[in-house]
Amino acid sequence: MQTELVKKGMWAVITGASSGIGESMARELGREGVNLILVARRLDRLQILGAELKDKYQIEYQAIDADLSVPQETKRVFERATANGRMIQVLINNAGVGVYGPFMHYDVEQYSKTIQLNVTALTELTYYFVGHMQGHGKTSYISNVGSIASFLSVPYFSVYCATKHFVKEFTQTLNFELRKSNISVTLIAPGGTYSEFTEHSGQILKKSAHASMMSSELVARIGMDGMFKRRRYIVPGFLNSLMVHFPRFLPAKWMLALNDLAMRGAVDYKK
Ligand SMILES: NC(=O)c1ccc[n+]([C@@H]2O[C@H](COP(=O)([O-])OP(=O)(O)OC[C@H]3O[C@@H](n4cnc5c(N)ncnc54)[C@H](OP(=O)(O)O)[C@@H]3O)[C@@H](O)[C@H]2O)c1
Known part of the structure; x- marks a missing residue:
């Protein structure tokens, strides 16, 4: 007989919780009584969100401002999150960025x-928290947010796609390695989602793009549901879940041309 999972009172760490999908995930978990550690650079937003969810759902929260593109910040986040013997059972590596446009259009620093x-x-965060979760031995969940770009190679999005391919390979391999342990590792791979990502990635959405875009709320709900079901990967949205299988049937060169065509039809980049 399967025992029902008690989420209330668990502690979860969510990176990139100040907007978009991460903020929606925080709302999903908060609604279920999960205590939250919210991580991003915009501390004011994290504090407003944490206070709102505390008030609504009587949960506890901590806001940690961290620029995770700065080396060593992950160690500080881990130490603050686990201070005073706090046991973390959920880690969501959601913070992510990427820029769209010709490779030489952006600075190398970006x-x-x-x-x-x-x-x-x-x-690094996965490493620290796997050690921590193995140590306390409670049922635990890690979600890494990739993208449908984890499966598809999209021209003019080369670095972003490559990082998301890494997220997929890393997550699915670790999922297998830890499959008999107390920790499940899930890849959440959204397609186009309304959030601040469009603006920050230098994309300008064309009319046709809206046909396949999903809301952050729906992506978060599907993602969190799949994570607690210990799924290996989740691709929210019917069209997206169909698209990620195309590379199995088409030669890589055709896929690149097709993705280029589809992307150009849907978005432009800021010149
Ligand atoms: N939106 C889409 O179409 C889409 C599609 C597929 C996958 N995704 C993935 O979904 C994830 C969430 O993106 P989103 O769509 O919700 O975009 P978003 O609204 O721009 O959210 C990104 C989050 O990451 C945080 N972040 C960015 N840089 C950071 C840094 N250096 N250190 C710490 N936190 C940082 C941002 O907070 P601060 O600015 O406050 O630091 C924000 O909370 C990303 O991994 C993205 O690649 C998005």
């Missing part, structure tokens, strides 16, 4: 920061 945040910080 690419370095993207890799540091999307790859290095995600790996």
Whole structure:
């Protein structure tokens, strides 16, 4: 007989909780009585969100301002999150950035920061928290937010796509390695989602883009549901879940041309 999971009173760490999908995930978990450690650079937003959820759902929260594109910040976040013997049972590596446009259109520093945040910080936080979760032995969950770009290679989005491919390979491999342990590791791979990502990635959405865009709330709900079901990966949205299988059937060169065509039809980049 399966025992029902008690989420109330658990502690979760969410990176990138100040907007978009991360904020919606915080709302989802808060509603279920999960205590929250909210991480991002905009502390004011984290504090407003934490206070609102505390008031609504009688949960506890802590806001940690951290720029995860700066080396060593992950260690500080881990130490603050686990201070005073606090046991973390959920880690969501959601913070991520990427810029769209010709490779030479952006500074090299932007690419370095993207890799540091999307790859290095995600790996380091997973490392620290897997050790912590193995130590306390309670049922635990890690979600890493990739993208449908984890499965598809999109021209003019080369560095972002490469980081999200890393997230997929890392997450799915670790999922297998830890499958018999107290920790499940899930890849959440959204497609186009309304959030601040469009603005920060230098994208300008064309009319046709809106046909396939999802809300952050829906992506978060599907993601959190799948995470607690210990799924290996989740691709929210029917069209998205279909699209990620295309590379199995088409040659890589065709896929690149197709993705380029589809992306250009849906978005432009800020010149
Ligand atoms: N929106 C989409 O279409 C889409 C599609 C597929 C995958 N995703 C993925 O979904 C995740 C969430 O993105 P979103 O769509 O919700 O975009 P968003 O609204 O721009 O949210 C990004 C979050 O990451 C945080 N962040 C950015 N840089 C950071 C840094 N250096 N250190 C710490 N936190 C940082 C931001 O907070 P601060 O600015 O306050 O630091 C914000 O909370 C990302 O991994 C993204 O790649 C998004």
